[in-house]
Amino acid sequence: CDEAPHDPRGDPGARRYDFSQNPERQTLEDFLESRRPCRSHSRLISWFACDSPERAARYLEVQLYYEQESGGVVLYAVEMACPSKQPMVLIDAVLRALRENNMFKADLLAQEYWQPTQPWKFWEYTSSKISTVRDQLKFPDEIAHSVASMDYSGDRKRVDEFLGQKA
Numbered sequence: 001c002d003e004a005p006h007d008p009r010g011d012p013g014a015r016r017y018d019f020s021q022n023p024e025r026q027t028l029e030d031f032l033e034s035r036r037p038c039r040s041h042s043r044l045i046s047w048f049a050c051d052s053p054e055r056a057a058r059y060l061e062v063q064l065y066y067e068q069e070s071g072g073v074v075l076y077a078v079e080m081a082c083p084s085k086q087p088m089v090l091i092d093a094v095l096r097a098l099r100e101n102n103m104f105k106a107d108l109l110a111q112e113y114w115q116p117t118q119p120w121k122f123w124e125y126t127s128s129k130i131s132t133v134r135d136q137l138k139f140p141d142e143i144a145h146s147v148a149s150m151d152y153s154g155d156r157k158r159v160d161e162f163l164g165q166k167a
Helices: 023-034 053-066 089-099 103-114 142-166
Strands: 047-049 076-080 084-087 123-127 130-136
Touching: 023 089, 023 103, 047 076, 053 142, 084 089, 084 103, 089 103, 089 142, 103 142
Parallel strands: none
Antiparallel strands: 047 123, 076 130, 084 123
16 A cells, blocks of 8 residues: 555545646546546545555655655555455656646546556556455565566557557
8 A cells, every 4th residue: 555554453444635736646646537437436535555565665766756755665465345446557657748737638537547458467456445364474586576566667668559549
């Protein structure tokens, strides 16, 4: 999960994001929300999780670096009832398309984000509710961590292939 719950054995409660201090992120989230199918969970009020500790660790380390935050990564196993599953790599791709003001590309990527057709490897799961099922998990070993990084890099290459097919 992207943030450790306060009670590691319970329901951490509802989630709501405020991007008012980051207009570019707000634009991205508003754009994705406007294209979200009704059966998918809103990113604006969801908890986020990955499908393995190594993917969660990789994501969190990159996020800490991106946000210029210090601190260690803490991993928890969580349960999500009926989560939505989306390819994580497409978030950056949609953001780049919006920066380029390429709405055709942004729409293609958003549609693929919400209704994936490609064999992505690095997924993010969203749900309005989570519960922690175990205490803190052990940090993944270097090999597992490297495999997660390679999966994400492979998905980045797949974005270019996907866009090349649609051009």
